[in-house]
Amino acid sequence: MWWVAAAAAAQGQLHLPPGFTANVYFRSGPAGSLRRPTSLAFDGAGGLYVGELGGRILLLSDDDADGEADRLIEFASGLGSSTGIALHDGALYASSRGSVVRLRDRDGDGRADERQVIISGLPTGRHQNNGIAFGPDGLLYHCIGSRSDGSEARLEVLPLEASIVRATPHGEELEVFASGLRNCYDLAFHPVSGELYATDNGRDVPDSGVPEELNLIVAEGDYGWPDCWGNGGGSTCSGTLPPIATLQAHSSADGLAFSSGTQFPAAYRTNLFVALFGANSGDPTIGKRVVRIRLPEAGEEAQVADFALGFENPLDLAFGPDGSLYVADYGAETIYRISFVGGGEEGLPPSLAPSLRLRAGAPTYRRGDTLALELEAENASAASALDPYVAIILPGGQFVTLPAPFAFSRLGEVRRYEAALPTSSPEVIVRFSASATLEAGEYRLVAVLARRGADPVKSENQLSVEQTSFTLLP
Numbered sequence: 001m002w003w004v005a006a007a008a009a010a011q012g013q014l015h016l017p018p019g020f021t022a023n024v025y026f027r028s029g030p031a032g033s034l035r036r037p038t039s040l041a042f043d044g045a046g047g048l049y050v051g052e053l054g055g056r057i058l059l060l061s062d063d064d065a066d067g068e069a070d071r072l073i074e075f076a077s078g079l080g081s082s083t084g085i086a087l088h089d090g091a092l093y094a095s096s097r098g099s100v101v102r103l104r105d106r107d108g109d110g111r112a113d114e115r116q117v118i119i120s121g122l123p124t125g126r127h128q129n130n131g132i133a134f135g136p137d138g139l140l141y142h143c144i145g146s147r148s149d150g151s152e153a154r155l156e157v158l159p160l161e162a163s164i165v166r167a168t169p170h171g172e173e174l175e176v177f178a179s180g181l182r183n184c185y186d187l188a189f190h191p192v193s194g195e196l197y198a199t200d201n202g203r204d205v206p207d208s209g210v211p212e213e214l215n216l217i218v219a220e221g222d223y224g225w226p227d228c229w230g231n232g233g234g235s236t237c238s239g240t241l242p243p244i245a246t247l248q249a250h251s252s253a254d255g256l257a258f259s260s261g262t263q264f265p266a267a268y269r270t271n272l273f274v275a276l277f278g279a280n281s282g283d284p285t286i287g288k289r290v291v292r293i294r295l296p297e298a299g300e301e302a303q304v305a306d307f308a309l310g311f312e313n314p315l316d317l318a319f320g321p322d323g324s325l326y327v328a329d330y331g332a333e334t335i336y337r338i339s340f341v342g343g344g345e346e347g348l349p350p351s352l353a354p355s356l357r358l359r360a361g362a363p364t365y366r367r368g369d370t371l372a373l374e375l376e377a378e379n380a381s382a383a384s385a386l387d388p389y390v391a392i393i394l395p396g397g398q399f400v401t402l403p404a405p406f407a408f409s410r411l412g413e414v415r416r417y418e419a420a421l422p423t424s425s426p427e428v429i430v431r432f433s434a435s436a437t438l439e440a441g442e443y444r445l446v447a448v449l450a451r452r453g454a455d456p457v458k459s460e461n462q463l464s465v466e467q468t469s470f471t472l473l474p
């Protein structure tokens, strides 16, 4: 698949699922310059704050609402290597190497005029303090990277190192919330459940097989670094928590954001989007993309799928008030805006299109038996908008629709379906007002997943068609 990405990159275009489009929201031009963007945060008025590695914070706005920023204000400068920003209670919080700075714009001119270091003395070394997020509890959560890789001559691990810390919005009561994260770049709270998710990057050693991780963060959780990684890799894994998804080794899993708004198709709601920066080896097949993660439901595994390819080095992302996804490409020094313009379910990449699995309960039946089927809707998170239909295909192409189609109520649901086979003919109702006799013989059984209210017979309404067969004995 990477040749698609390479071709797209050569044209300066992103490769997206059908129904999506991307435009350049901002890059250096007459309005000002953008250099090595690291982090994004929207304010309530649609202004986009952008942190730069060089220590500036920019405020971009799209005053004529055409999807491209036309105004740049330098909100702040002089921070040291900023890799995380967040807005809370009218203030902008920014990471600066070893500290957290709180900035306010008191006079509303778009430039910070009040500045306070609220946390300082954080450990730095190979990595530093990165992403910032505020929880439903109003407290500040902050990623602190490790000072070493974990594979080199071991440094003493300092108390706040390789952790997620928590503090009040004033920087007081600083404490370790979770530990064992080698280099957490970003973190985000689930908009509904309030659960905290964070990325973590495995060690840099080539061919070590150490994956990048998405972790569900719980209080006092230990996520394994330096000895344990992935799902039980390394050593000393006892008592540590595995990731809920592993991501491509050395791809550098960085910014993450939950989808918000209603612009993206229903199947994308409350999915996590993660920017994979790319390998520091320069291998073009690693990372350089945004992936979409569907969080696991009970007993399932998280599903990871490519969403957007063709970046240089995507680093952070955020959903805007317009429901578009904004991606800061550190390498291309560009902020992209990705929007959904297609209709219905067209935006679903093939791997995530709704599908139906059909299993016949038995290979043979006699008249009067109960035909048992199992149907499973996959990837159909818009399940409430979909109806399954089951039909028996007769010789000559007529078909019998089995009665009482039911709706799926959630993703991955398995529904058993039972229908009494007619004891005599011609008792069954056939579509198009025909009637038919079920002679002994082999029948095809077809299940169709269609949009609610749409005619399932029309191919344009069929999102998934599955077949199996059974034999009706004399």
Ligand SMILES: [Ca+2]
Binding pocket: 062, 063, 064, 065, 066, 067, 068, 069, 070
């Ligand atoms: Ca504009």
Ligand SMILES: [Ca+2]
Binding pocket: 104, 105, 106, 107, 108, 109, 110, 111, 112, 113
């Ligand atoms: Ca000001």
Ligand SMILES: [Ca+2]
Binding pocket: 180, 200, 213, 223, 224, 225, 228, 229, 230, 241, 242, 243
């Ligand atoms: Ca881990």
Ligand SMILES: [Ca+2]
Binding pocket: 039, 040, 131, 186, 255, 256, 316, 317
């Ligand atoms: Ca972020």
